[in-house]
Amino acid sequence: GAVVSQHPSWVICKSGTSVKIECRSLDFQATTMFWYRQFPKQSLMLMATSNEGSKATYEQGVEKDKFLINHASLTLSTLTVTSAHPEDSSFYICSASRQPDGEAFFGQGTRLTVV
Amino acid sequence: DAKTTQPTSMDCAEGRAANLPCNHSTISGNEYVYWYRQIHSQGPQYIIHGLKNNETNEMASLIITEDRKSSTLILPHATLRDTAVYYCIVRVGRPGGGNKLTFGTGTQLKVEL
Numbered sequence: 001g002a003v004v005s006q007h008p009s010w011v012i013c014k015s016g017t018s019v020k021i022e023c024r025s026l027d028f029q030a031t032t033m034f035w036y037r038q039f040p041k042q043s044l045m046l047m048a049t050s051n052e053g054s055k056a057t058y059e060q061g062v063e064k065d066k067f068l069i070n071h072a073s074l075t076l077s078t079l080t081v082t083s084a085h086p087e088d089s090s091f092y093i094c095s096a097s098r099q100p101d102g103e104a105f106f107g108q109g110t111r112l113t114v115v
Numbered sequence: 116d117a118k119t120t121q122p123t124s125m126d127c128a129e130g131r132a133a134n135l136p137c138n139h140s141t142i143s144g145n146e147y148v149y150w151y152r153q154i155h156s157q158g159p160q161y162i163i164h165g166l167k168n169n170e171t172n173e174m175a176s177l178i179i180t181e182d183r184k185s186s187t188l189i190l191p192h193a194t195l196r197d198t199a200v201y202y203c204i205v206r207v208g209r210p211g212g213g214n215k216l217t218f219g220t221g222t223q224l225k226v227e228l
Contacts, residue, residue: 043202044159091156093158103161104151104159
């Protein structure tokens, strides 16, 4: 199946700093990618839709100025957590699909810990 | 997208079939049933999807009732590596809609020796 890769797999950062997470589709082009967040013992929650060449669409309650999304190419979307705080510690996961109605392929996730 | 209801947890003996039910009584005619699973601390993995016919692939079988109000995911010979949270998701298949998925709480399947 198609491969979606996230980097880094885990990161620890100090409170107040920014962290960038990359999501790459390795063997296909994706005009749309999705970013999810998952807190311990909870389900995945969609944060935003990343659109190549245009602004991301954020879900209600997600601060767009805090979670910056850039989708500069058909194979790369980045999520930057700005001025991170301990409550931003979570598992961040991206997904992409070959076609709009095809199955979604997920990255392996990035574990962010803010200390 | 229609809401789904799944049992919180299930146990299964290794080598036996695991049957995971999902209720989606408000499903619409153009909504598909998707199944994903998430092994601990990994990203979700696609398993199978269907509209109204039963489907089978190398991972599992999907049985959808005739009225489409419920479905069952069958792992024919469960192994310890199948221990995961299984998510049943119902969504509209529409061009340009992307693959925005709404995850419920899923079923924690534990496969034991």
